[in-house]
């Protein structure tokens with residue numbers, strides 16, 4: 001399953017779909033509670049009228065010295081993942097370039113069954129950005145390729161359990177994307193608007209966060225589920241949101257209605273009790289269901305109203321009762337394309353952030 005999981009399909013045509021009626025504008029300002037540090041720091045808030053971009057990652061390669069030798073050139077590890085070192089530098093560059101993390105809910109809300117655009121008031125000079133991280137499930141292939149195998153909360157901090165190069169496993173801090181972002185925001189509160197962090201997309205077929213929440217008949221099922229809920233609650237409190245990524249990571253644009261329904265039902269039964277309800281659905285492989293396809297009503301029935309695909313071009317389209325947005329992949333392919341000169345990045349200087357290990361194994 002994991003071997004084919006990352007055959008991302010890019011759907012640039014979605015941006016051409018005509019938008020439905022934009023409902024009345026409402027204001028999304030700095031929240032309802034007392035001002036946070038980031039707001040105090042900003043001199044003033046001003047309406048943001050540009051396109052809010054959305055980039056996405058996968059779980060991080062912590063030990064590229066394990067991962068890359070196992071991955072042949074063009075293999076899925078080097079193609080679809082970035083390393084911890086790269087992620088640390090990318091986050092710092094995003095901040096230096098004036099990006100600030102926002103939530104999708106700062107931009108749209110579903111009101112009386114209709115998607116309503118909000119006017120984002122953003123700290124002056126900042127560029128709002130959404131980030132998401134897919135497949136925070138820790139599939140077996142990830143665990144053997146230098147990535148985390150499980151998330152834990154230790155001393156009120158998110159940490160990762162990882163197989164280490166010297167053998168055995170260790171609990172490490174600041175080794176997964178959520179931990180990197182949390183630590184960065186702790187030092188730079190003006191990198192987060194209203195405490196927003198990002199969206200975590202989960203499947204269910206291999207459990208979540210490294211816990212076996214898919215083994216319903218296991219004697220340890222309840223314990224695993226309780227631990228996974230603890231992680232989800234911690235992340236939510238910390239500003240992270242959750243999205244469905246389908247239960248089995250299927251090509252949803254190409255499967256039967258019955259298969260889609262069964263998949264959505266399993267996600268609701270096994271993952272939603274852990275994350276709580278969500279209106280976000282991130283299409284596996286970026287394989288979208290076309291707006292006119294009847295299958296879309298199945299996902300709507302399960303409560304999803306915000307749908308996300310993959311493209312190198314940012315863009316939102318409004319469809320009356322639901323919203324679609326493109327996400328830009330920040331992964332090995334993205335970086336290799338830029339280094340080879342076929343692409344530019346407005347998010348970071350790839351030549352500065354690329355991991356020396358990636359250069360060593362794949363650029364020579």
Ligand SMILES: [Zn+2]
Nearest residue numbers: 134135284285
């Ligand atoms: Zn995925």
